[in-house]
Amino acid sequence: xxxxxxxxxxxxxxxxxxxxxxxxxxxxxxxxxxxxxxxxxxxxxxxxxxxxxxxxxxxxxxxxxxxxxxxxxxxxxxxxxxxxxxxxxxxxxxxxxxxxxxxxxxxxxxxxxxxxxxxxxxxxxxxxxxxxxxxxxxxxxxxxxxxxxxxxxxxxxxxxxxxxxxxxxxxxxxxxxxxxxxxxxxxxxxxxxxxxxxxxxxxxxxxxxxxxxxxxxxxxxxxxxxxxxxxxxxxxxxxxxxxxxxxxxxxxxxxxxxxxxxxxxxxxxxxxxxxxxxxxxxxxxxxxxxxxxxxxxxxxxxxxxxxxxxxxxxxxxxxxxxxxxxxxxxxxxxxxxxxxxxxxxxxxxxxxx
Amino acid sequence: xxxxxxxxxxxxxxxxxxxxxxxxxxxxxxxxxxxxxxxxxxxxxxxxxxxxxxxxxxxxxxxxxxxxxxxxxxxxxxxxxxx
Numbered sequence: 001x002x003x004x005x006x007x008x009x010x011x012x013x014x015x016x017x018x019x020x021x022x023x024x025x026x027x028x029x030x031x032x033x034x035x036x037x038x039x040x041x042x043x044x045x046x047x048x049x050x051x052x053x054x055x056x057x058x059x060x061x062x063x064x065x066x067x068x069x070x071x072x073x074x075x076x077x078x079x080x081x082x083x084x085x086x087x088x089x090x091x092x093x094x095x096x097x098x099x100x101x102x103x104x105x106x107x108x109x110x111x112x113x114x115x116x117x118x119x120x121x122x123x124x125x126x127x128x129x130x131x132x133x134x135x136x137x138x139x140x141x142x143x144x145x146x147x148x149x150x151x152x153x154x155x156x157x158x159x160x161x162x163x164x165x166x167x168x169x170x171x172x173x174x175x176x177x178x179x180x181x182x183x184x185x186x187x188x189x190x191x192x193x194x195x196x197x198x199x200x201x202x203x204x205x206x207x208x209x210x211x212x213x214x215x216x217x218x219x220x221x222x223x224x225x226x227x228x229x230x231x232x233x234x235x236x237x238x239x240x241x242x243x244x245x246x247x248x249x250x251x252x253x254x255x256x257x258x259x260x261x262x263x264x265x266x267x268x269x270x271x272x273x274x275x276x277x278x279x280x281x282x283x284x285x286x287x288x289x290x291x292x293x294x295x296x297x298x299x300x301x302x303x304x305x306x307x308x309x310x311x312x313x314x315x316x317x318x319x320x321x322x323x324x325x326x327x328x329x330x331x332x333x334x335x336x337x338x339x340x341x342x343x344x345x346x347x348x349x350x351x352x353x
Numbered sequence: 354x355x356x357x358x359x360x361x362x363x364x365x366x367x368x369x370x371x372x373x374x375x376x377x378x379x380x381x382x383x384x385x386x387x388x389x390x391x392x393x394x395x396x397x398x399x400x401x402x403x404x405x406x407x408x409x410x411x412x413x414x415x416x417x418x419x420x421x422x423x424x425x426x427x428x429x430x431x432x433x434x435x436x
Contacts, residue, residue: 121376124386128372131390132365138415139357239405262404265355 097140103133151291154309155298158228161306162299168192168211168223174305175345176227176319176326182245186230186316188306191222228302229312232266233320236313239263244320249274252321256314261286266310274322278329278343281314285336296333307331311338318342357408360401367393384426391419 107130114122175189189212212224227233236259237243247255253272260267260283269284285292288310296303307315311331319326325345332339368390375386395416402409 120381120383121379123383124372124375124380125369127383127386128368128390131368131394132361134418135361135364135415139361139411239407241406258404262356264405 096136100133100136100140103129103136105133107131107133147287147290150288151294154291155294158295158299158302158309161225161228162302164223165190165301165305171305172222174328176315176328178323178325178345179245179316179320180323182243186227186233186319188225188227188312189222190225190305191220193221225306227312227316228306229309229314229316232264232309232313233316236260236264236317244317245323247321249322252317255321256281256317259317260310260314266313270314274318276344278341279318279322279326280342281311281318281338281340283310283314283338283340285310285338289336292333292338303333304331307340308333308338311340315340315342356401356405360397360408363401364394364397367397384430387422387426391423394419 107126107128110126110129111123114120114126172191172194175191177187177189179186210224211222213221233244236256240255240259240263242255244252244255253270253274256272257270260270265286266288267283267286270281271283272279272281292303292308292310295308302308305328306312307328311333315326315328322344327343327345328340329343330339330341371389371393372386375389380386398409398412398416
């Protein structure tokens with residue numbers, strides 16, 4: 001169900017279908033999409049192939065489900081991915097299962113044959129084949145989710161954050177608040193006041209409101225959100241069994257690398273450097289590349305000011321390790337690479353890379 | 354390649370190699386093969402689980418099955434010695 005962003009009325013499905021038919025008969029051309037109901041419908045029919053279309057479609061009505069409208073794009077992306085990879089994940093899982101069962105049967109047959117012909121030392125190889133097969137079958141029977149499912153489950157909530165930011169926040173820089181305690185959840189503050197030079201050292205600990213209003217200091221009036229990557233950071237810490245608060249400035253980059261590349265496999269490569277004043281991170285996309293692309297297209301404010309969940313987890317880890325407020329100077333997502341430039345809210349940190 | 358796939362591949366290579374080595378050395382007792390494979394499984398798991406704790410948790414049922422098998426071979430050997 002789609003709504004016109006100008007008059008707020010629902011766009012009839014028949015109109016969308018009609019526009020789709022018209023579009024199918026006409027040759028496809030690149031053209032600007034206006035911020036109107038027709039433009040919106042056109043954007044949907046074109047599968048939101050262009051950034052302009054998606055950005056205009058974003059300001060839709062209250063029941064606009066981004067996951068639903070994104071389904072076409074995702075399905076197409078999935079098909080392209082499978083075409084390049086060779087087979088969809090379910091087919092690969094099926095093949096693994098067949099391989100596992102074959103190895104189990106092969107192992108049993110070898111063990112039986114070795115007993116029958118009296119070649120006892122062959123049974124060792126039969127046992128090896130049996131165990132590998134068992135492992136393959138067992139690991140295959142565990143539920144696993146494709147990146148597309150992760151993307152579909154995350155996208156709507158991030159688009160909601162985007163809408164809140166569009167509604168309330170000016171283009172001010174987000175501040176990841178200092179984490180003092182190991183159990184603290186990483187929070188990010190978006191001042192409603194334009195802040196070319198954000199205050200160093202915000203004292204917002206203990207605040208649990210979404211909208212913080214400080215009549216004395218306009219810089220302290222803003223949105224206080226849980227960081228989009230806070231849960232990812234928690235999972236990373238759990239998998240690595242460490243806490244970033246215990247790490248020094250020298251170690252946390254390596255820990256981010258192990259956590260994101262080796263453990264969670266959400267990134268293919270993490271590089272970075274830390275100075276006294278700030279940090280620069282460069283993250284090459286891993287399994288969640290389509291999620292990052294979708295977020296930068298559908299929630300550009302979230303992507304460029306808070307960071308996508310992957311960038312945000314890295315920023316949270318930095319804030320936790322350096323134990324300072326971290327101001328997000330710049331976050332960009334281009335051609336599969338996330339570039340993050342951070343500034344620390346005072347204090348000292350050793351040069352590391 | 355995913356971590357789980359790397360783990361399976363690593364373990365498969367290790368046990369095939371050690372199996373061949375034991376076979377060439379003339380080892381005939383299946384319980385020796387079993388014990389070696391079990392030790393290799395646990396060592397490989399420890400190496401890979403340092404990157405991902407959940408891998409160890411996920412493979413816990415397999416470890417239990419392995420240990421039951423090991424207990425069975427040990428019990429058999431004890432009965433053999435006693436008789």
